[in-house]
Each structure stands twice: as C-alpha cells, then as structure tokens.
Amino acid sequence: MKRIAVFTSGGDSPGMNAAVRAAVRTALSNDITVAGIRYGYQGMIDNDFVEMEDHSVSNIIQRGGTILKSARSKDFREYEGRKKAIENLKADNIDAIVAIGGDGTFRGATELYQEFGLPVVGVPGTIDNDLSGTDETIGYDTAMNTAIDAIDKIRDTADAHERLFLVEVMGREAGFIALETGIATGAELILLPEAVSRVDDVRESLNEVFKVQRRSSLVIVAEGDETGGAIKLAENLKDDFEKYEMRVSVLGHIQRGGAPTSRDRVLASRLGSAAVQALVDGHSSIMVGVVNNKLKLTPMKNTWSKKKSLNYELLELAKVLS
C-alpha cells in the first residue's frame, strides 16, 4: 500500500482533527502518502483532494470542527455518484481509505468496498456514541462536557426563579448523551428514546417530584425521545405546571463544537493511528474502536446493525438519586 485517502463525513464531532492528524502522521511514518478529501463523499465525487504533509496537520489537535470539512452527499447515495468517486480515487492512485464519521459514513464506505473492492477502514467520529464496537465514539465526551457546563448554568437560574426547566440534548435516536448528562447534572427526570416515555408518565413523575416540595426542577430530554422533544413536551405539560413557570432550553449545536476534551484527543489519536495500522496489516471493511481500554476491530456492518445498548444500571441509578 503506497497511498491512502482520509476524510471526515456526516455530522462533525470534536476530536475529528486529532484523528486526521494521527492517521496522516502514522501513514507518513510508514512511507504511505496521504490525500485529504474535503467535504466527505461530496468531495470524493467533486475531486476535492489535497495533499497531506506532516505540517498540514500541525496545530490542529486542540481544534473542534474538521479542517477537512464535512458534508452530507445525496449524489453518493446513487451508484453513479459512487462510480465517479471511485474513478477519482483511482486517478489519484488511492489504494485505501480511512473514513471518519458515523453510521451513514460507514454505510457509504461499505458500498465502496462491496461494489468496487476498495479497502476501507472506519474511525467512529460522532457525538451520538451510537456505534457498536467501541465504548465511546470520538466527540461524545466533549459533547457531554459541553452539555453539562450549559446545564449547570441553567440549574443556577432555574433555582433562583424556582422554575421547571426542560432541557433538550442531542443524540438523535440514542440516549447516551441524555443519560450521562442527566446523572452528572442531578436531573430530576431523564427522558430517553430507549425507555418509552409518554406524556402522562412524565406528568405523573413530575407531580411526584413536586410533592416533596421541590422548588426548581430539571428534566433532560433526548432529542429522539418519544414525547417529541422538549418544545413539544412543554406544550403538552404547560397547563398542568403553570404555577412552576416552565421553561425550555434546546442546547443544539453548541454540543458539536469546541475544543475536544483530553479523553477525546487521546481516543482520536489512538483510533486514527490504529486505522492506518489496520490497513497496513491487510484489514478491510472494519471499524477501529476501543473496548475496555483495548483497541478492537469490528466488522463495519456490525457497527450499525448490532444496536449498542445503553447502560441501564445508570438509568436505575438516576431514579434512586433524583
């Protein structure tokens, strides 16, 4: 293997830059040249390649976002788009690719492998932590810390005004961010996509909370929760909790930005490097992850087809502690 390409795709996550840096430097130290593809799969189709040298990845380990940019590409979902992409890769003598992203990115990479036999290795880069084969994905820890920081501030004002706050956190159809931030901020209630929550149940639980003379209260709502998210839930509850002055805060994209935590920088460095090593060792169509602090290779398809389980012990713990 003489030349690889590296790219970031789908939703960006803090630590992607650290992963790019690790992949580039590991490749160069193995005498493998590297093309960086800008704008994910769309850049692959548009031939938006840049040569990555050692200095190209200097001073980026601490930066959020991704220097290679990210995108969602409709064209790549079609065979014609992927054919164009593979032609561009071939023209640039790319032997293999390192794909940094979430499950969509891995589905796309799997298509390239199956249709054209291109060796692909995935690096889990998403704040949602919803990929099997790794205890944590790159960006998850930073996103949680950002959410916790914001929620602590909300807690102060909620307390001052004795308000009930519904705070929505990201995570798509997965409740990992909601569960851990809920525990870490001492939320009275945590609503997760994985644990069916109906508006009536929420009402009942909150009534219980206020029975014990709670004056301010915090509910963490995962964006993919069945109640439809914090705004909709507030609309459905407002008549019942009028006297508590309900407020809603949707944290949104602040959770995707910012400097990665040390945990994400180290994880990204390990995984970016391991991805290139896996290619050197002849692996393909796998994702690199860390399980119980050890590097692990998982067939790419299993990362999305085998649903990653929440730690339900934490959910029970949250109920006891709230």
Ligand code: ATP
């Ligand atoms: P995140 O979950 O953090 O947003 P992601 O990688 O899942 O990240 P997606 O937008 O789902 O983000 O996927 C990224 C890109 O991968 C898509 O824009 C599309 O170009 C490509 N892709 C996704 N699914 C497929 C598929 N089934 N076949 C081919 N390409 C796909």
